[in-house]
Amino acid sequence: MPKTLRIVPLCSIHDPVRTHRNITYRLVPGTAVRARKLASTAGACRYVWNTVLADQQGLYLSARAAGAEPPSVSFFTLGKAYTQLRRVTPWLQELPFAPIRYTLKYQADAWQRLFRGQGARPRFKARRGDDRVTFPGGSFRIEGDVVRLARIGPMRLRRRGGNPYPDGVPKQVAVKRVGKRWHAVVCYEVEVGERPDDGRALGIDMNVGQVTTSDGAILRQPVSSMLMARHRRQQRVAARRRKGSRRRLRMVRRAARTARKLAMRRRNWQHQMSRRLADRAATLVVEDLRVRGMTASARGTVEQPGTNVQQKAGLNRSILHTGWGDLRRMLEYKAATVVAVHPAYSSQTCHACGHVSAASRPCQAQFKCVSCGHTAHADVNAARNILALGTGATGRRGALALATPQTRQPVSEAA
Ligand SMILES: [Zn+2]
The missing domain is CATH 3.30.420 (Nucleotidyltransferase; domain 5)
Incomplete structure (x- = not known):
């Protein structure tokens, strides 16, 4: 019953309420230098995530083995760990500070979810070419269709139809690599009209x-059965090729492109x-x-x-x-x-x-x-x-x- x-x-x-809306743009680095900086920043996020996670996991496991309370994990404490790491890592100092630190916000959130019993332990990030980096408020500026990212420079934002929220206030920009391209997801604070x-x-x-x-x-x-058949075929072909080979990687990428299309x-x-x-x-x-x-x-x-x-x-x-x-x-x-x-x-x-x-x-x-x-x-x-x-x-x-x-x-x- x-x-x-x-x-x-x-x-x-x-x-009428104030709320948030995410708009995805193509991000055009314009120059190879900026594209490289963008990639290094995203890579640095992964490096910092993994390094800090390894430390935290050590603390977590030893606390659990000793039957003690797990260590408190907050964005603040992880942020401090990052500041120390940055001090002894010269190449990190050349990259923007806030966006790389912000990646630990997500890690702190993951730990909090784990402690509330709502999620699994945060995992290490593999190098897969789908890196992402979030530029929090203060680390970017948007003027028209140009976004200025801290320490990286100005880049074009492209989207058919332009910005649907010209009055919106941009709060953060999440940059991610999609295949060979970059996307920028801009989060705007907008006023949503009354809906009777x-x-x-x-x-x-x-x-x-x-x-x-x-x-x-x-x-x-x-x-689309045609696209799905293509996807299946590409995955099958990739699986047959030798692990770690260029030919396999090429087919894996093609399959990923088909999956994105779907x-x-x-x-x-x-x-x-x-x-x-x-x-x-x-x-x-x-x-x-x-x-x-x-x-x-x-x-x-x-x-x-x-x-x-x-x-x-x-x-x-x-x-x-x-x-x-x-x-x-x-x-x-x-x-x-x-x-x-x-x-x-x-x-x-x-x-x-x-x-x-x-x-x-x-x-x-x-x-x-x-x-x-x-x-x-x-x-x-x-x-x-x-x-x-x-x-x-x-x-x-x-x-x-x-x-x-x-x-x-x-x-x-x-x-
Ligand atoms: Zn009946």
């Missing part, structure tokens, strides 16, 4: 490769879908993804994916599966209100009578209630249950069960 339900209002923007409540709400069910709404729309994520397409689709959903209703009800993993088997999505993906299960599934978190984040800033509900049993509950039974799902696509005979598209039925949970939550927060009919909105059957 339905367990306790979690209802989390994720966001609500009915008044139009009284409409939409339930959203996210399944393998598709998004289904409570009003019956099915938005399928397009899959990711870009997925992202583009997610942006378009989230925009469409946000425009349809002010309130969007989604599944709480933090409990998604626990309920995945009950929903029969991971163990029994749709028949259309069964043949190419492995890779397809992983590609289709990733990104629901991204889609939801996009909804959170595009829609006026996003509510997350516990998705347990939303796919096994009859929307008409509230009966819960796994037997009501004769197949992946169909819902046929074993109690009242109500039939519907399985995902549409689930989306309606999700909507009912979310809209009931606004009036009677936390105190409703999935099988309480009166909390449900009357929705006519759209076949």
Whole structure:
């Protein structure tokens, strides 16, 4: 039977608020010298991360072996370790101070998560060419389409459509290497306008490769089988080549480029879908993804994916599966209100009578209630249950069960 339900209002923007927006630009170093400095700075971040981590891990392990409390780890204490390291490392002194120090902020955060029991131990960074470096406020300046990075120099920012937030205040710049290119993700503090409540709400069910709404729309994520086949082939070829060889590295890079292309397409689709959903209703009800993993088997999505993906299960599934978190984040800033509900049993509950039974799902696509005979598209039925949970939550927060009919909105059957 339905367990306790979690209802989390994720966001609500009915008044103007100040918030943050990340915009990705191509970063054009312009000269080989600047490109080299950028690469050394990113490399230095990795060096400092690994050196400080090795020390911290030693302290951590010896404390644990002695049965003592692990040492306190904060950005401040790690920052001090960096200052000492920099003093005895001449080549670090030629590189910008703040961005390299800032990498330890992420390490301190990782340690804090570990101590709270929310994450694994921070790991060493391998040299893979995907280095990144964050320039915190004060270590960069943006004028028009030029960003001036401390100790590196001025560089062009390129983006189709330019800066969508010309009034935004740039707070930090994250620079990362993507293949042979550099990207700069600028975080702006922006004022987001009021988004009026139009009284409409939409339930959203996210399944393998598709998004289904409570009003019956099915938005399928397009899959380029050609690109996926190419990716598989490149990985296969790379695996056959001798480890450490140039030819293998070349193929690994080609495979990475294909993977980026697939990711870009997925992202583009997610942006378009989230925009469409946000425009349809002010309130969007989604599944709480933090409990998604626990309920995945009950929903029969991971163990029994749709028949259309069964043949190419492995890779397809992983590609289709990733990104629901991204889609939801996009909804959170595009829609006026996003509510997350516990998705347990939303796919096994009859929307008409509230009966819960796994037997009501004769197949992946169909819902046929074993109690009242109500039939519907399985995902549409689930989306309606999700909507009912979310809209009931606004009036009677936390105190409703999935099988309480009166909390449900009357929705006519759209076949
Ligand atoms: Zn029923």
